[in-house]
Amino acid sequence: MKLSSFAYFAGFGIKTVLFGGKNPILGTVILTDKCNLSCRHCSVNNITAVIHPYQQIMDEMQMLYRMGVRILFFCGGETFLWRDSGKNLRDLVAEARRMGFLIVNVVTNGTFPLDLPEADLILLSLDGDRERHNAIRGDTYDIIMENIRNAASDNICLYMAINQINKGAVRDVCLMARDTKNIRAVSFNFHTPYPDTRELALSREEKAACCQVIREMMRENAPVFNLKSAFPYLINNSFPTPCRQCVVVENGKVSTCGRCIEVEGLCRQCGYFFVAEYTLLFRGNIKIILEMLRTYLKYI
Ligand code: SF4
Numbered sequence: 001m002k003l004s005s006f007a008y009f010a011g012f013g014i015k016t017v018l019f020g021g022k023n024p025i026l027g028t029v030i031l032t033d034k035c036n037l038s039c040r041h042c043s044v045n046n047i048t049a050v051i052h053p054y055q056q057i058m059d060e061m062q063m064l065y066r067m068g069v070r071i072l073f074f075c076g077g078e079t080f081l082w083r084d085s086g087k088n089l090r091d092l093v094a095e096a097r098r099m100g101f102l103i104v105n106v107v108t109n110g111t112f113p114l115d116l117p118e119a120d121l122i123l124l125s126l127d128g129d130r131e132r133h134n135a136i137r138g139d140t141y142d143i144i145m146e147n148i149r150n151a152a153s154d155n156i157c158l159y160m161a162i163n164q165i166n167k168g169a170v171r172d173v174c175l176m177a178r179d180t181k182n183i184r185a186v187s188f189n190f191h192t193p194y195p196d197t198r199e200l201a202l203s204r205e206e207k208a209a210c211c212q213v214i215r216e217m218m219r220e221n222a223p224v225f226n227l228k229s230a231f232p233y234l235i236n237n238s239f240p241t242p243c244r245q246c247v248v249v250e251n252g253k254v255s256t257c258g259r260c261i262e263v264e265g266l267c268r269q270c271g272y273f274f275v276a277e278y279t280l281l282f283r284g285n286i287k288i289i290l291e292m293l294r295t296y297l298k299y300i
């Protein structure tokens with residue numbers, strides 16, 4: 001991370017903690033909900049299958065920038081399916097950089113060639129070893145691993161949503177992140193139980209067991225891009241929600257935190273590690289602040 005970006009984020013953090021600010025810093029633009037997969041745990045794919053137009057995406061990016069967002073995520077559906085007016089995902093990342101976003105990340109299912117060296121991180125969903133990943137995401141493990149091997153740069157961060165199917169594969173994904181070329185880190189979430197996928201949620205004890213494995217893997221030098229100080233809050237769902245410093249925009253509609261905010265009662269069962277990490281950070285939790293400094297400077 002550039003020193004100027006670090007100084008900007010430090011200033012934002014200090015203002016937010018000291019004065020209880022509610023301005024956003026992290027924003028997500030949903031490019032489309034169209035997806036080539038239909039994962040077992042997913043509640044958001046192909047509801048409209050609309051690819052949002054280039055000019056609309058640009059307007060949404062500018063709106064987020066004006067709101068104060070400096071960490072931008074592009075998300076789907078599947079982001080690599082996005083194309084419009086002769087532009088593709090790579091053009092959007094370049095535009096975001098030109099606009100002044102300080103960190104630009106892309107979320108993908110990894111089934112398309114990974115030619116995005118301009119992104120700070122490509123968050124690529126890998127949900128276990130071959131057997132468990134394929135049980136959740138269809139027969140995609142081998143093509144994803146081939147795309148990782150052939151990626152244009154080493155900016156890949158694996159992204160695993162832990163649920164009832166893959167809870168025993170946390171170690172496999174950590175080792176994959178540690179020992180595979182082009183993978184810089186791995187980041188976790190617990191399954192957030194949308195009404196149609198409640199059966200995949202983990203119990204408190206199962207979450208605690210997964211966090212214990214992640215801690216052990218951190219000790220074995222797995223590049224985990226999460227904060228272990230947040231684990232007790234994630235296990236007990238005792239972190240504040242929603243995250244006021246995060247916004248998402250989909251087809252012109254802005255929501256605080258995530259598009260899931262409208263699902264009744266879901267925030268109380270939120271499994272998103274970033275929500276715990278950010279809300280605790282902006283409440284001034286000292287352990288989280290120190291660990292976040294170390295972790296972010298290491299991986300971005
Ligand atoms: S790749 Fe992502 S958007 Fe597509 S079905 Fe799977 S979880 Fe949903």
Ligand code: SF4
Pocket residue numbers: 192241242243256257258259260261262266267268269270271272275
């Ligand atoms: S469930 Fe609530 S707290 Fe969690 S990501 Fe969605 S909106 Fe945010």
